[in-house]
Amino acid sequence: MAKRAGKTDGVVTDEDMADVIRAVLPKAKQADMTAALLIERVWRARGRTIALDLPEIVDAKSVAEAQARVLVAVVQNRMSPRDGRDVSTIIEHRRRALDTVEYEARLAEIEERQGQADKIKDEFRAKFMQQ
Numbered sequence: 001m002a003k004r005a006g007k008t009d010g011v012v013t014d015e016d017m018a019d020v021i022r023a024v025l026p027k028a029k030q031a032d033m034t035a036a037l038l039i040e041r042v043w044r045a046r047g048r049t050i051a052l053d054l055p056e057i058v059d060a061k062s063v064a065e066a067q068a069r070v071l072v073a074v075v076q077n078r079m080s081p082r083d084g085r086d087v088s089t090i091i092e093h094r095r096r097a098l099d100t101v102e103y104e105a106r107l108a109e110i111e112e113r114q115g116q117a118d119k120i121k122d123e124f125r126a127k128f129m130q131q
Helices: 014-029 033-044 060-075 081-129
Strands: none
Touching: 014 033, 060 081
16 A cells, blocks of 8 residues: 655654654543543554455455454454454455456457347348348
């Protein structure tokens, strides 16, 4: 995933952010709501990855299996419901892409058959029109 360049890129370092969090965290623990909101925002934006054993998603069966594994991970508290939703959304996008490829192939086959039928129809008409 591409990272968006921000105004603070190159100005604020990871060490700077760690210092800010260390300074704000005690205030958040003492019920300073502004500090708590800052900590919450940093926590949600931390950009961590999720390790989840999913099958290769190549068809409807593997989509269903992947979604089931995400559900189990959420139920077993191995991932948050929000993370489960995000992973499920990615799986759904993959399903849509697979559907699009399948529909495109079906349409190409239908168009090919229609072309062949039109050719046969035209040959038939030409043959009987000449008689």
